[in-house]
Amino acid sequence: MKTSRNPAVRLLAARSLRAHRKAWAAVFAAVAVTSVLLGALALAAGSAALGHARVERYAAAPVVVAGDQEVSWTTKPWGGETETRTAGLTERVRIPDATVDVVRAVPGVLAAVPDHTFVVREPGADAAADPRTYTGRSWEAARLAPYRLIDGREPRGAAEAVMGSGAGARLGDTVAGRKVVGLAEGPAALYVTAAEARKLAGHPGSVDAVGVLAAPGVPVDTLHARVRVALDEAGLEDTASGQPLRAFTGDGRGGPEHLAAAPARMELLQLLAAVSGTVVLVAVLVLASLVAQALQQRSGERELLLSVGATARQVRAAAGREVTRVAGLAALCGAVAAVPVFLGLWSALRDRTGVVPEGLELPSPPWLFAASLVIAAVVVGITRLVVLLAARQPRRPGEGGVRRVVGIALILLGVAAAVTATAQGGAAAGAAAGAATVTLVAGCAVLGPWIAGAAMKVLDLPFRRLGGAPGRLTAAAASAHSRRLGAALVPVVLVTAFALVQLSAGTTMGRAADEQARAATIADLALTGTTAERVRRMPGVDAATDVLRSTVVLARTEAGAPRLDRLPVLGVDAPGLAGTLDPGVVAGDLAGLARTGTVAVGSDMADSLDVRPGSTVDLRLGDGTPKRLRVVAVYERSLALGEFLLPKTELAPHMGDPYPARVLASTAKAAGADALPGPLVAPEQVSPPGAELNGIVSAVIVSAIGGLTLLSVLSTLTLIGAGRRGELHLLGQVGASAGQLRRMLGLEAGFLTAIGLLVGVVVAALPLTAFAWALTDGLPYLPPEQAALIAGTVTVTVVAGVFLPSRRQRA
Numbered sequence: 001m002k003t004s005r006n007p008a009v010r011l012l013a014a015r016s017l018r019a020h021r022k023a024w025a026a027v028f029a030a031v032a033v034t035s036v037l038l039g040a041l042a043l044a045a046g047s048a049a050l051g052h053a054r055v056e057r058y059a060a061a062p063v064v065v066a067g068d069q070e071v072s073w074t075t076k077p078w079g080g081e082t083e084t085r086t087a088g089l090t091e092r093v094r095i096p097d098a099t100v101d102v103v104r105a106v107p108g109v110l111a112a113v114p115d116h117t118f119v120v121r122e123p124g125a126d127a128a129a130d131p132r133t134y135t136g137r138s139w140e141a142a143r144l145a146p147y148r149l150i151d152g153r154e155p156r157g158a159a160e161a162v163m164g165s166g167a168g169a170r171l172g173d174t175v176a177g178r179k180v181v182g183l184a185e186g187p188a189a190l191y192v193t194a195a196e197a198r199k200l201a202g203h204p205g206s207v208d209a210v211g212v213l214a215a216p217g218v219p220v221d222t223l224h225a226r227v228r229v230a231l232d233e234a235g236l237e238d239t240a241s242g243q244p245l246r247a248f249t250g251d252g253r254g255g256p257e258h259l260a261a262a263p264a265r266m267e268l269l270q271l272l273a274a275v276s277g278t279v280v281l282v283a284v285l286v287l288a289s290l291v292a293q294a295l296q297q298r299s300g301e302r303e304l305l306l307s308v309g310a311t312a313r314q315v316r317a318a319a320g321r322e323v324t325r326v327a328g329l330a331a332l333c334g335a336v337a338a339v340p341v342f343l344g345l346w347s348a349l350r351d352r353t354g355v356v357p358e359g360l361e362l363p364s365p366p367w368l369f370a371a372s373l374v375i376a377a378v379v380v381g382i383t384r385l386v387v388l389l390a391a392r393q394p395r396r397p398g399e400g401g402v403r404r405v406v407g408i409a410l411i412l413l414g415v416a417a418a419v420t421a422t423a424q425g426g427a428a429a430g431a432a433a434g435a436a437t438v439t440l441v442a443g444c445a446v447l448g449p450w451i452a453g454a455a456m457k458v459l460d461l462p463f464r465r466l467g468g469a470p471g472r473l474t475a476a477a478a479s480a481h482s483r484r485l486g487a488a489l490v491p492v493v494l495v496t497a498f499a500l501v502q503l504s505a506g507t508t509m510g511r512a513a514d515e516q517a518r519a520a521t522i523a524d525l526a527l528t529g530t531t532a533e534r535v536r537r538m539p540g541v542d543a544a545t546d547v548l549r550s551t552v553v554l555a556r557t558e559a560g561a562p563r564l565d566r567l568p569v570l571g572v573d574a575p576g577l578a579g580t581l582d583p584g585v586v587a588g589d590l591a592g593l594a595r596t597g598t599v600a601v602g603s604d605m606a607d608s609l610d611v612r613p614g615s616t617v618d619l620r621l622g623d624g625t626p627k628r629l630r631v632v633a634v635y636e637r638s639l640a641l642g643e644f645l646l647p648k649t650e651l652a653p654h655m656g657d658p659y660p661a662r663v664l665a666s667t668a669k670a671a672g673a674d675a676l677p678g679p680l681v682a683p684e685q686v687s688p689p690g691a692e693l694n695g696i697v698s699a700v701i702v703s704a705i706g707g708l709t710l711l712s713v714l715s716t717l718t719l720i721g722a723g724r725r726g727e728l729h730l731l732g733q734v735g736a737s738a739g740q741l742r743r744m745l746g747l748e749a750g751f752l753t754a755i756g757l758l759v760g761v762v763v764a765a766l767p768l769t770a771f772a773w774a775l776t777d778g779l780p781y782l783p784p785e786q787a788a789l790i791a792g793t794v795t796v797t798v799v800a801g802v803f804l805p806s807r808r809q810r811a
Contacts, residue, residue: 035334053254067093258359496760592632602638717801
């Protein structure tokens with residue numbers, strides 16, 4: 001008969017569960033919160049994995065032919081197998097206009113409609129207002145939605161247009177210099193003749209996409225197969241990187257419409273995967289601490305059961321049966337609560353304008369919610385494993401050499417990872433610093449009793465001499481129960497280190513980027529809604545430069561691993577940089593950016609790529625076009641300006657909308673800003689793609705993990721306090737007054753708070769210093785109010801955990 005089915009095991013588990021309800025309540029809370037966090041993350045990851053770009057403009061076209069909006073790189077890392085990396089492109093990958101004729105000749109095709117998109121701007125009501133922007137298309141492409149006329153007629157000349165009803169225009173209005181002759185269904189868009197659309201798109205010989213309409217009775221699968229064969233036989237390639245054309249059906253048709261959707265979805269998946277790993281680690285540490293303490297307090301009961309005939313296997317099985325019942329119910333409650341948490345997170349992302357790219361659909365089909373139940377089962381399994389490890393025969397005093405060796409090894413590995421981070425840059429530095437934090441915290445968890453014992457040896461004499469009777473009681477209790485003190489110390493160290501790392505990393509980077517942005521922007525004015533060409537014609541303007549924003553894709557190896565990164569870049573006018581933008585050049589000359597085929601590189605990236613002025617860098621521009629660019633300068637303010645500066649003339653032809661994001665201008669001393677076009681804006685640094693989305697998701701998840709660790713502190717201390725009732729009662733019986741006991745508990749709370757904060761600061765300081773030094777050449781920074789919040793929260797939680805059980809006992 002299996003041990004778990006043994007009547008004795010069932011009896012032991014049932015009796016023990018009733019007798020130790022309060023002890024298991026802490027485990028119940030930790031398992032429930034863990035299940036909520038992991039369940040919500042699993043639902044979010046599942047929804048992101050199912051995500052796709054919304055199909056709008058091509059809803060009536062069963063097949064859409066377009067370029068591949070992903071670039072791939074295949075390489076063989078050191079001593080490994082061949083690997084392929086992919087990255088999404090944020091600029092339009094166009095296809096040759098010969099595609100239209102090829103597709104039209106396919107049997108079963110009713111029509112092949114070319115689509116040209118462009119951006120038109122309508123000046124604002126006054127000079128201080130940004131112009132209104134509209135997406136422009138040919139009226140012929142409106143049938144792909146279809147968007148039908150609801151009033152007026154179609155455009156017949158270059159000076160006529162049809163407006164989408166979402167723009168609020170009326171017949172006879174003038175928009176962007178064109179008379180509105182018709183109103184159509186759909187969003188705010190401007191439709192012109194096919195000839196005018198080709199002209200305004202500015203890319204002769206290419207189209208954005210081709211919408212394929214099927215003849216009556218032709219199935220989508222059949223049409224797609226025929227189109228695919230025709231494209232392959234024609235050998236057509238895109239106009240950017242020469243990749244074969246794609247034929248999309250179903251939800252895939254939304255990709256050519258909403259270019260930012262696919263990259264944002266991948267970034268969200270990567271973020272959720274990274275956060276999930278952190279949650280699992282924190283949960284294991286929390287559960288291990290709580291379960292080990294719950295079982296440690298029952299060591300006397302265990303010895304009694306063994307002495308009256310119970311086997312060690314039966315005792316372990318009973319403990320496992322207990323935790324399965326407790327964790328099972330807790331995990332189920334957490335799985336149910338994970339659903340509204342997930343829905344709330346997704347709702348917050350959708351309500352925040354600009355966070356989730358327009359057109360990104362994140363579906364939540366009913367069957368997806370079963371994932372939270374799977375996660376609940378995994379959490380129960382983790383908890384059961386922790387119990388089996390913690391329920392082993394306790395070691396005799398003086399043993400534990402293996403544990404000590406493991407703890408020291410983890411500390412050394414953490415220090416080595418921190419040192420490695422100082423020699424890395426970019427994401428590699430962040431990864432090394434994160435690994436250092438994880439390893440150091442794990443090492444402190446293993447060495448908890450020894451850390452507490454060492455700290456108490458330092459404070460033993462002051463406690464005994466200066467603390468009076470409460471101090472002597474505190475010192476005696478700490479010496480006798482170092483394992484208990486270590487268990488109480490571990491969650492305090494965990495929450496302190498975790499909070500410091502998560503908050504300081506962001507504030508350190510943000511502060512350094514802000515400082516660099518202020519130093520780099522030496523222009524008197526920063527304007528939007530205009531161009532440098534217009535600004536230069538204004539009186540009193542000495543110099544002006546357009547600033548274009550786009551992305552490039554860089555293939556490289558970092559720490560021996562292949563990477564394919566999409567990075568933000570700026571396009572500038574080299575002659576207009578003097579007096580407007582100072583990147584902090586450390587080698588070369590920015591004047592070289594006056595020529596195409598050149599690039600300026602940030603100093604950290606230059607070190608990583610081992611390039612200098614005169615070297616070459618291989619990049620793919622935003623539409624996937626490969627470029628080998630000559631380095632003309634290396635600059636130091638890359639946190640504010642990005643890793644690459646390109647000539648505007650190099651970047652603009654590969655952008656869907658080459659209108660400047662802003663114009664930087666320097667003016668004569670006597671010149672005023674009133675006569676300048678466009679509103680004035682504050683300088684800002686370049687943000688990585690998806691930075692706001694990552695920031696919001698990270699903030700929510702980090703707050704939740706912080707709550708879990710605080711719950712761990714409170715639960716562990718409450719559990720320890722509940723197990724000390726007999727000890728406190730005995731002290732009272734032998735003459736200790738209530739005031740002395742309170743002062744003793746106060747000294748213990750102060751000890752745990754001070755040592756926990758100190759060790760947590762040390763654990764966090766090593767990786768944070770390495771991270772900050774590698775990325776900013778400075779020290780980590782945390783605003784004083786945030787540091788005070790961490791210290792205050794930890795103090796209040798520790799005090800509550802120490803005193804609440806004793807209050808309940810006295811009551």
